[in-house]
Amino acid sequence: MLTLITGGSGSGKSAFAEQYVQTVAQGRRVYIATMADYGEESRKKIDRHRRMRAGKGFLTLEQPHSLEQISNQIGLEDTLLLEDLPNLLANHIWMLQDPQPVSAILNGLQQLEAGCRHLVVVTGELFGDGVRYLDDTGRYLCLMGQLHQILAQRAQRVVEVVYTIPIYHKGAQPQPTAAKPKKETV
């Protein structure tokens, strides 16, 4: 199963996504961090997200690109929380110089989804600042839009988080699972 969670900057989408995983997960919870360490600000963000996840039983895998490389570390009962898609695409384009970033990312996501119980992808709303980007950023936005369109089609649930408020654009709000989470083993 695939869930896509989106929202603007500071909308509370990360906090919502973690809460969402707590609601739907039955087996292991695995956090896939795509943000590369680019200096103090990204470290602060990584630290803040680590603090938010502390004590919630997440196993963290850091994978800035090429998601298929971690598919062998995933179990069929796992719920995966991938954060986030804008970083993943940026890393494929600028870190990896990937000529086909969209298909590479879709392929990686498909492998993860096929090997787990539920894949939750956090993305961002980047399309509303009204600025016309003609350079690499314009191409980046275009590719992000392609990923959003394809993933939203594929996903069973699409949720937009607006200042902590979830809006279910596709699929219904999940009901809490009865089973207790297994303790992380790695």
Add this chain to the structure above:
Amino acid sequence: MILVIGGQAQGKREYLRQTLGLSGEQIGDCASLPFSDLPSYPGWYKLNDLVARLLQQFPPQQVPDQVLHLALQGDFSRRVIVCDEVGCGIVPIEKTQREYRETVGRCCCALVPYTQQVVRIFCTIPTVLRSVSAAVEPSERIVSRHGKGES
């Protein structure tokens, strides 16, 4: 409290006037009024301008608490706060701009538990995103999870 959000120039101020019945004098300008005057206004226009001013005096992580401090004074249950959506674009290169858009979001997140309604205006059309009969009271003050602690 009612939080009215949406992109620029979508008709948020008109919504305050036409639908919520606020007069021009009841709407306080967050870009120019002294902070201490704001609690006496039923309408605030716009929260993002207030956040920009507060960021000149406080570090970003303290700004949501400063906003709550002002917003929960006076007749806050009848207060209507307008805020531009500024967080749905490419992450700006400049650090202060990045902090501004993220802090505006965090401030709205901090206000939501105290609202009876959150309305998003799109081309003059309102969509109610949240509607509750009993919002959180300031005495049950929630601390943002991005701030000092957990609720």
